[in-house]
Amino acid sequence: MRFTRILACTAAMLGLTAQAQATDPIRIGVVLTTTGGASYLGEPEARTLKIYVDQINAAGGVLGRKIETIVYDDGGDANKARTFATRLVEQDGVKLVIGGSTTGTTMAMLPIFEESETLFMSLAGGVSIIEPPRKWVFKTPHTDRMGCEKIFADLKARKLTRIALIAGTDGFGASMRTQCIQVAPNYGVEIAVDLSYGAQDTDMTPQLTTVKGTNGIQAIVNTGASGQGPAILTRNYGQLGMQSIPLYQNPGVASKSFIKLSGPAAEGVRLPAAALLIADKLPDSDPQKNVVLNYQHTYETATKDSVSTFGGGAYDGLMLVVDAIKRANSADPARIRDALENTKGFIGTAGIVNMGPKDHLGLTLNAFHMLVIKDGDWQIVD
Template sequence: MRFIRKCRLVLQAAALLCAVVFAANPAAGADSGKNPMKIGGIFSVTGPASFLGDPEKKSMELAIEEINAAGGVDGRMLEAVIYDTEGDPSKAVMAAGKLINKDQVTAIVGPSRTPTTLAVVPMVERAGLPFVSCAAGNKIVEPIKPWVFKTAQSDIQAVASIYAHLEKQGIDRIGTLTVANSFGESGREQLIEQAGDFGITVVRSESFGAGDTDMTSQLTKIRQEKPGAIICWGTNPGPAVVAKNVEQLGLDIPLYQSHGVASPKFIELAGDSAEGILLPTGKILVADLLPDDDPQKQVLTDYIDAYENKYDETVSGFGGYAYDAVYLLARAMAGTGGDKAKIRENLENIREHVGISGVFSFSQTDHNGLDPSAFVMVRITDGKWQLVK
């Protein structure tokens, strides 16, 4: 926490004079004779998943700018080398190959999506390279892979948050609609596995393709089973289509979405159909509504201010995944001289790191490091996020 605070205080004093585009300036504030330590970034900067990758790229640059303005890591600057995957697993593999073999990075942040992450994991494992994913799927870190960590909140915790809210509402019959990729499969597994713990019955389970433009057939089948609520699990644009189809069919039951749509883009895509939708999300969307004693509130406020002042756009929780990853790596790099094995070991021993996505405490058996406090439930009301007590 002191490390983060130091970086931010120095940044404010410097008035954001150190600009980073794709690479941090190696001469800013440190011994120019020391080579910078390179951190690779692989994000869906363009394409259908750009709502994930664009803020992640920008947040990585922002974090490196802050750290370098504070003197870098042990007096060495950090340098970002970023490639756009367009959300394509094959392009993610090519980008990872460049980072490992050509750019010789010390660590990699990203990719943005679960499928692209899983495609890259074998490469970083073979290379023995610290790797911090910005994707959410449980399979990224379960079972544990020594070199692989992630900052996005877990599907396990997201499902538990939704089910706890359903339990409070007395709803015990649900229908599920999940995207047919690794993120959706992970969510579906948790929805089924945890249902019994909350006395919930999944009366119908349907799926949809990531590029599908109409889900009325699946929703009609779910409606026939008379559930008390529907849970959709996916990332844009599919969940926004589901929201519109639910309204078109006149389904007057609660619709829950996953944390995969926790960004302004979902509200933009769903329009008026987003009204009343509930979902679990990191605290960033409701930072101003948090109590002052919440350990994340100041960190969130500082990040939001810095991001929105720099880029003149609304912040999203997805960017926070990359921002957390860079700060966690910077903390792990200290005192290692860039030794990858030592960085990996330090990452695994980080405790009580207050970040954007939660308070991280990694261990040999937990490479996500977050507990249920990383999530809050929100409802979309009048196009805005409202904290559900």
């Protein structure tokens, strides 16, 4: 009789524990760059996550459980990002993380999340984040390599083959430079000038003067994305009267703040970007149109600010994870990971996502649009 009572009590306790776990919040760690030179990335990401987590929770959560976020600001510092990643794993007990505003901070956190089998959805652009594939690491934005390929395809179409490459020394800028050098021959592009600038540089006139003095340069491609570097480069380009040489920027500057900071010199600048920036210009037949218009309306209504692809990346990251939790019917990290890896036909702000064991991004080059700045706004080239 006593043994039966013990079994009954144990079963009751296990039942209560399971019931408590089923109603406990799903905890998500968030590490973003909301201050410092790359805050233009982290701020819209943080705002987006808060808006949509609040919406999800108000609607009853996921699987009947609310989402609880634990948020840290790394200030763009890789060492701080690594420290916060360790804290999330060892102190906060988190097994699911969204963040990594920059390639540098993301790469600093990767080993910690891989070793601890913590699911990590990065919001940074470097292709090195997902190549080679890492079991627990995924990402939402188009890669730097895709940016190079889209730019070079446009150069080829315009019969511009001899270029100057100006690379930022930030994580994304350096990574994109490497990717551009690798893929340039595939498009018949010759990199005749290869220069760089630091994240703290306030004048790119010396680099542009070198470009101006080199015979036969037909276009300039900038890979740097951190801070005000791309805008400074663009303003100096205008001040030197170099508009006869087409200037291409990279996907990492895809926000209205870049246009504002660059001023009139931004007119005519081209860059590859997601559909989000030209939501109202998409044809009604485009499967992304409703998604990007809804996100734009929600974000701009809540923040009174313009959308950027960076906030869109955070939306995609959160919704991909939520979708995987629902399909897995579980908050177990391993089951979420497996469901995420098998994502098919997910329509996000960056494109239509089809993942697999060897592809933890799930986007093709068709997800990019080539845009040009005209009259202070984005226009579609292709």
